[in-house]
Amino acid sequence: MRYISTRGGVEPILFSQAVMMGLATDGGLLLPETIPSVAAATLKQWAGLEFIPLALEVVSLFVGEGDIPRQDLDRLLRKAFSTFSHPEITPVVRVGGHHVLELFHGPTLAFKDVALQLLGNLFEYLLQRDGGRINILGATSGDTGSAAIHGVRGKGGMEIFILHPHGRVSPIQERQMTTVLDANVHNIAIQGTFDDGQAIVKALFNDLDFKGKYHLGAVNSINWARIVAQVVYYFYAWGRISEGDPERQVEFSVPTGNFGDVFAGYVAKRMGLPTGKLLLATNRNDILSRFFSSGSYRLGQVHPTMSPSMDIQVSSNFERYLYYLLQENPEGVREKMAELDGGGGFAVSREIIDAAGDFQAVSIGEEQTLAAIRSVYQDCGYVLDPHSAVGFAAAMARPGMVCLATAHPAKFGDAVNKAIGRQPNRPAVFEGLEQKPRRCQVLPANVSAVRDFITSRLD
Numbered sequence: 001m002r003y004i005s006t007r008g009g010v011e012p013i014l015f016s017q018a019v020m021m022g023l024a025t026d027g028g029l030l031l032p033e034t035i036p037s038v039a040a041a042t043l044k045q046w047a048g049l050e051f052i053p054l055a056l057e058v059v060s061l062f063v064g065e066g067d068i069p070r071q072d073l074d075r076l077l078r079k080a081f082s083t084f085s086h087p088e089i090t091p092v093v094r095v096g097g098h099h100v101l102e103l104f105h106g107p108t109l110a111f112k113d114v115a116l117q118l119l120g121n122l123f124e125y126l127l128q129r130d131g132g133r134i135n136i137l138g139a140t141s142g143d144t145g146s147a148a149i150h151g152v153r154g155k156g157g158m159e160i161f162i163l164h165p166h167g168r169v170s171p172i173q174e175r176q177m178t179t180v181l182d183a184n185v186h187n188i189a190i191q192g193t194f195d196d197g198q199a200i201v202k203a204l205f206n207d208l209d210f211k212g213k214y215h216l217g218a219v220n221s222i223n224w225a226r227i228v229a230q231v232v233y234y235f236y237a238w239g240r241i242s243e244g245d246p247e248r249q250v251e252f253s254v255p256t257g258n259f260g261d262v263f264a265g266y267v268a269k270r271m272g273l274p275t276g277k278l279l280l281a282t283n284r285n286d287i288l289s290r291f292f293s294s295g296s297y298r299l300g301q302v303h304p305t306m307s308p309s310m311d312i313q314v315s316s317n318f319e320r321y322l323y324y325l326l327q328e329n330p331e332g333v334r335e336k337m338a339e340l341d342g343g344g345g346f347a348v349s350r351e352i353i354d355a356a357g358d359f360q361a362v363s364i365g366e367e368q369t370l371a372a373i374r375s376v377y378q379d380c381g382y383v384l385d386p387h388s389a390v391g392f393a394a395a396m397a398r399p400g401m402v403c404l405a406t407a408h409p410a411k412f413g414d415a416v417n418k419a420i421g422r423q424p425n426r427p428a429v430f431e432g433l434e435q436k437p438r439r440c441q442v443l444p445a446n447v448s449a450v451r452d453f454i455t456s457r458l459d
């Protein structure tokens with residue numbers, strides 16, 4: 001299996017090289033040259049597998065035996081998912097007439113753990129095998145930073161520096177990051193906003209001398225390994241519900257921000273997963289639902305909502321889908337992305353989008369989100385977090401669907417409380433979090449303070 005860029009400027013590379021490259025060197029995103037297809041007989045067999053053996057089958061198709069031997073991959077997967085608290089890793093539970101695919105049993109209680117636990121172990125394995133170091137630098141408003149920290153804590157060959165806005169992330173999120181005391185984890189609380197943190201990170205990445213000298217890498221939401229890890233649970237959920245009958249279609253509703261989760265569903269579908277259109281649910285930041293209804297992809301303002309991990313302006317993984325929509329034509333992708341950079345938008349004709357027929361997109365407002373949390377709680381006694389509730393609300397009238405649950409409700413207790421009048425139960429991993437020792441460096445919001453701190457830790 002070889003990987004190419006959506007923009008056509010990368011010679012085919014191996015999976016391991018794609019993992020270390022992250023963003024393609026030509027500015028595009030990496031994709032497999034061909035998406036493997038899965039025969040009906042294989043699907044039937046996969047339906048009987050538990051999560052880790054299934055993950056081994058799925059991920060192997062994208063890796064190649066000569067690149068990472070199967071037994072190494074098996075070991076990596078076992079290690080990655082040993083941090084999950086549920087024996088099934090991503091269980092499917094019945095909620096009224098729907099199925100909920102619970103993706104939040106990892107260490108930070110959000111679905112990003114599924115991918116980042118694997119990515120951290122892959123980095124460690126590849127650095128050990130091929131030599132080198134990586135120092136991960138990122139800014140977070142909460143969720144991604146903690147999942148990344150838990151993905152690489154204690155791992156060899158890498159340090160991680162995560163900036164968060166001092167006093168402006170929720171107390172739970174702050175503690176999920178700062179109570180990780182492994183020597184390779186460096187939390188920095190910036191005396192400023194999330195945007196200040198992001199600007200500082202960007203400035204440091206643009207300082208190419210600094211970036212090169214200190215082997216800076218990003219916590220990329222666009223790393224191909226993250227997509228592959230997420231493909232697994234679509235097949236897993238199908239297996240639980242279909243009992244292995246390849247004729248049995250199962251439909252998915254996916255709360256969406258950066259298009260990574262739902263793109264994994266699209267890859268699964270192209271591989272042969274029996275499913276129809278994927279239901280793509282956004283909050284009121286609706287650039288994607290506007291695209292699928294009008295063909296126009298145009299940047300707007302970011303509106304803060306109670307599902308903050310979906311408050312995005314540009315969906316960083318969308319370029320991967322655009323590549324397929326434009327008949328795998330890198331020239332076409334380059335043109336569209338140049339238009340986006342130049343004038344804030346581009347368009348694809350409705351005929352092309354409708355002919356592909358891959359997604360149905362819905363935007364769900366704040367009131368609808370609260371109403372979904374409330375009615376699911378009243379009718380079924382099940383508590384959704386506000387992100388999962390966006391996907392559930394979109395699927396409300398279509399029983400039988402699988403709704404992806406992307407965060408544990410306790411991570412967003414205030415929104416839940418607003419909907420149902422009580423805080424969600426606290427999961428075991430939150431017990432004693434307040435009392436745990438913390439480590440965090442508070443710094444003024446300027447580039448040189450952060451640069452000095454990083455060099456002081458690495459020199």
Ligand SMILES: *Cc1c(COP(=O)(O)O)cnc(C)c1O
Pocket residue numbers: 110111112143255256257258259260261262309310387388406407
């Ligand atoms: C990141 C995130 C999402 C959105 O996933 P994308 O892959 O960015 O579409 C949804 N819910 C939660 C809780 C998240 O952390």
